[in-house]
Amino acid sequence: MSLDSFARKIPKAELNLHLEGAVAAATVADLAKRNGVALPPFDSPAELYHFHDLPTFLVVYNLVCESIRTAADFQRATFEMLERCADSGARYVEFFFSPHAHLAHGVQYPTMLEGIVAGMRQAEKQYGVKSNVIPAHSRELGPEQGEVFLDMVLAHKIPEVIGIGLDYNEAPFPAAPFAKMYARAEAAGLKRTTHAGENGPASNIRDGIKLLHVNRIDHGYRVVDDPALMAECRELGIPFTCCPTATSYTPGWGDLTALDHPIRQMMDQGLHVTLHSDDPTMIPSTLAGEYLVVAEKFALSPDHVKKLALASLAATWLDDATKQAWAKEWSAEIDRLIESELP
Numbered sequence: 001m002s003l004d005s006f007a008r009k010i011p012k013a014e015l016n017l018h019l020e021g022a023v024a025a026a027t028v029a030d031l032a033k034r035n036g037v038a039l040p041p042f043d044s045p046a047e048l049y050h051f052h053d054l055p056t057f058l059v060v061y062n063l064v065c066e067s068i069r070t071a072a073d074f075q076r077a078t079f080e081m082l083e084r085c086a087d088s089g090a091r092y093v094e095f096f097f098s099p100h101a102h103l104a105h106g107v108q109y110p111t112m113l114e115g116i117v118a119g120m121r122q123a124e125k126q127y128g129v130k131s132n133v134i135p136a137h138s139r140e141l142g143p144e145q146g147e148v149f150l151d152m153v154l155a156h157k158i159p160e161v162i163g164i165g166l167d168y169n170e171a172p173f174p175a176a177p178f179a180k181m182y183a184r185a186e187a188a189g190l191k192r193t194t195h196a197g198e199n200g201p202a203s204n205i206r207d208g209i210k211l212l213h214v215n216r217i218d219h220g221y222r223v224v225d226d227p228a229l230m231a232e233c234r235e236l237g238i239p240f241t242c243c244p245t246a247t248s249y250t251p252g253w254g255d256l257t258a259l260d261h262p263i264r265q266m267m268d269q270g271l272h273v274t275l276h277s278d279d280p281t282m283i284p285s286t287l288a289g290e291y292l293v294v295a296e297k298f299a300l301s302p303d304h305v306k307k308l309a310l311a312s313l314a315a316t317w318l319d320d321a322t323k324q325a326w327a328k329e330w331s332a333e334i335d336r337l338i339e340s341e342l343p
């Protein structure tokens with residue numbers, strides 16, 4: 001009987017989640033030991049995730065990537081991540097992974113896929129949570145490497161690989177140069193999203209929509225700097241996969257109760273906002289926790305929280321018939337939870 005259990009139990013979709021940012025510290029320690037990867041000294045594995053800025057975050061992130069080597073490692077990381085999603089009430093997950101970070105350590109792309117898909121099947125069997133996967137290109141590697149990335153993805157196309165993403169350091173690496181790669185992905189029937197307007201300007205959001213023809217935008221907070229773009233996004237119904245806890249690390253956005261917090265502005269402006277956990281073991285965050293924190297800090301009504309959960313389903317890349325059927329089920333289930341869980 002609390003907002004906490006309501007936030008946990010409502011059915012929802014997780015759409016901005018990175019496999020390599022979702023490995024438990026104890027699992028990293030275990031895999032690193034098994035694979036002979038040297039980690040910094042620690043008394044307890046949790047200390048691995050004590051970092052204070054982006055450079056130290058990236059050092060740890062790379063060690064996590066280096067520690068995941070075999071198909072069995074990928075299966076374990078994927079299964080444990082989806083297990084936590086299920087515990088947060090996720091019924092469906094579209095998650096990213098970073099092939100280049102593993103290719104760099106000699107792991108072949110088919111090995112990654114084999115383990116990831118095995119973890120997805122295992123989680124669905126055990127918890128009923130369904131999922132698809134989005135290989136993401138590191139924009140830092142540039143558009144030419146992007147073509148190589150896409151060639152690899154298309155050469156090993158499987159139904160679980162539902163689309164492509166673009167991530168890593170946005171500010172120095174704009175979206176526009178990736179237009180050709182995205183056009184090829186579109187022609188090949190892949191869905192498309194890009195991280196944009198997070199630590200880069202609103203123009204990356206506009207270019208993502210106009211030049212990359214994305215189906216949604218990851219983060220996208222800087223849309224609030226450009227009222228015309230905001231109106232256009234509202235008109236088009238472009239989903240924005242927002243990660244509230246992660247924004248608190250962005251200077252100036254630490255206070256979620258601030259009336260000018262970009263996520264609040266985006267919601268007030270009627271944009272298609274959805275909530276997600278990003279790099280949950282590293283931040284740390286949980287999917288249910290993101291709903292709880294927004295419900296509390298923005299003082300949302302239960303109906304508004306319900307709207308957010310259904311917005312996450314609408315933003316998925318599932319087919320329309322599935323979305324419609326699930327929306328009916330989820331809506332009825334959430335109504336029952338509002339009755340039973342909230343005072």
Ligand SMILES: [Zn+2]
Nearest residue numbers: 016017218278
């Ligand atoms: Zn992300």
